[in-house]
Amino acid sequence: MDQEKVNILLVDDQPAKLLAYEVILKDLGENLVIASSGREALEVLLKTEIAVILVDVCMPELDGFELAAMIRSHPRFQKTAMIFISAIQVSDIDRLRGYEMGAVDYVPVPVVPEVLRAKIRVFAELYRKTRELERLNHELEDRVRARTAELESSTAKLRESEQRRSMAISAGKMGSWDWDWSSGDWMWDDGQYRIFGVDPDSFEVNPANVQALLHPDDVDQLRKAIAEFNKGTRAYETEFRIVRPDGEVRWCVGTAAATVDERGRVVRVSGVTVDITERKRAEERQNLLAREVDHRAKNALALAQSIVRLTRADEVKDYVNAVEGRINALARVHTILSLSSWQGAELSRLIDEELAPYSLGDQIRLEGPEVQLLPATAQTLALALHELFTNSAKYGALSTRSGRLAIDWQVEDELLTLSWEESGGPLVMTPKSRGFGTRSLLASVESQLGGQAQFDWRAEGLLCRLEVPLTRKTATAGLGKFDTGGSAELQRASG
Incomplete structure (x- = not known):
């Protein structure tokens, strides 16, 4: 070279x-x-x-x-x-x-x-x-520096790992144990005692006492682990439940490893127990949430299907507008329920959402207490209110600047009574037959909510009274029968 x-x-x-x-x-x-x-x-x-x-x-x-x-x-x-x-x-x-x-x-x-x-x-x-x-020399110094940094990093990670282990043990989330296979003597650390909820000063660690703390359905896991080690297995892991002396059930995951002598016989088994109760509960909540989401999605789809299937109109444009209006009403109440994690919706919020597109100012008066509706009740009542607002805007008091609308509600003995009173609009005539809008409103309140809907077609304006039980849970099985009527008309006539 x-x-x-x-x-x-x-x-x-x-x-x-x-x-x-x-x-x-x-x-x-x-x-x-x-x-x-x-x-x-x-x-x-x-x-x-x-x-x-x-x-x-x-x-x-x-x-x-x-x-x-x-x-x-x-x-x-x-x-x-x-x-x-x-x-x-x-x-x-x-x-x-x-x-x-x-x-x-x-x-x-x-x-x-x-x-x-x-x-x-x-x-x-x-x-x-x-x-x-x-x-x-420079290369050697660089290698020494790199090795020193590596050792420092490894030491820091080891120290951090030990700190995490100490924190986990002190928090009662992890414990370690040792079992002399020959003599049957057990050794538990403080974390193990905390997980099982027993006092180190009074609890004697032996197979009988440990088995007594296992959930009856999981006792076989201990027998299976012993059998596996006798067959030559060197490591074993399983999930099991314990029942603390105070009756609380905790989920744990146990990992064990065997030490053998020169002839391959097990002489000692050591292991770690980790309390995974919170994780199990989180998994249960997640599964419950998944089932709830599935239920809500099916519920919403059933409502949407009913809207599309039962809406009627003479013109394609009218049909599209009617379907869009009702789907939007369903979407608005869905948003309200999502914000409350599907715990419910306030009646005043539903009314405000339906009022938002009209910007009618002082034409409308609202009065009533705060009422929290169940999710199913909120969905169905939102569609009923949508029908009332749509018809009033097309044919009733909200179709003219002179028209007025008063909405009052009250609750007594878990029964919501809502009054819808129009005045100052076009002359109203009693319809000869129920339109699709009337039938949809009656179906939603009576069939779905178990309430009542009464209409009084006064000449000066429609008067509607809705009575809705607040404690009854809406049956989803009948959603396919929900009539959301084609034309939003309530058979108004102007003269």
Whole structure:
């Protein structure tokens, strides 16, 4: 493998000498850098990494000694090798001065090429080895730093893991135990006692007492684990329930590992118990929520299906508008129920949602207490209110600026009574037969909610009275029979 070339600086004020040095040192295969004065040599040193400096002692301006002193004063060049060339006889005092200034060797003139090449080769190789050692040292330091950081990280993770374990044990979520298979002796830590809800000072840990704390349906799990270890199983994990002395049932997951002797017989079993009651309860809540969502979705789809199937209209546009209006009403009440996590909806909120599209200002008066409706009741009553508002806006009091609407409600003995009274609108005539809107409203209140709906078509405006039980849960089985009538008309006539 080719060695990396190093830079050798040749410093002399005479071009002929510089050329001679180049010829002599060319065979070394290194990079030769030329400087014709001390100042030029300093400029080269600041820009280039130099391995060896070959400098003439006798030069104008800066001689070799002065140049060497200036070079050595710079921290970067304190270890750079310098060889002096002298054309005069150098005394011991001069040699001592040269060494003090930083010279590492002398070469007299006339220069013997082999000697000069040998000296330069030695110092160039020394420079290369030094740089290689520095590189290896840096790599070693990097590896040491990386390993140290890795160890620190591993220690931190181990410490954090131990802290989490301590926190889990202190919180009663995890415990460890040890069972001597031969003698039957048990050892529990504090966490194990806390999980089982027993007092370490009074509870004796033995197979009979431990089995007495297991849920009757899960006692077989202990027998099965013992049987598995007898068959040669080395590790076992299972979920089981315990019944604390106070009667509380807790879910746990147990993990056990066996220690065997030289003949493969089990001599000790150690394990960890983790209380997973909260996780189990969360899973139960999630499953319940999934079933509830499924039920609500089917309920909403059944209502939507009834709306689409039973809506009637003479024109396609009227049919689309009627279906969209009723689906939107269903969507609005669904949003209200979702915000309450399907706990229920306030009656005033349902009415406000139906009023929102009309912006009728002071034409409408509302009065009544806060009433919380069950989800099924809220869905059905929202559609009934939608029918009343739609018909009033098309044919009744809300169809003119002079019309007025008063909605009052009250609750007595879990019975909601809602009064709808219109006035100031077009003249009202008693219909000869019930329209689809009337039938849908009656179906929703009477069939679905078990209430009553009464209509009084007075000439001055419709008077409707709804009575709805608040405690009855709507049966979803009859949703397919829910008549949401095609035309929203309540058979109004203007005259």
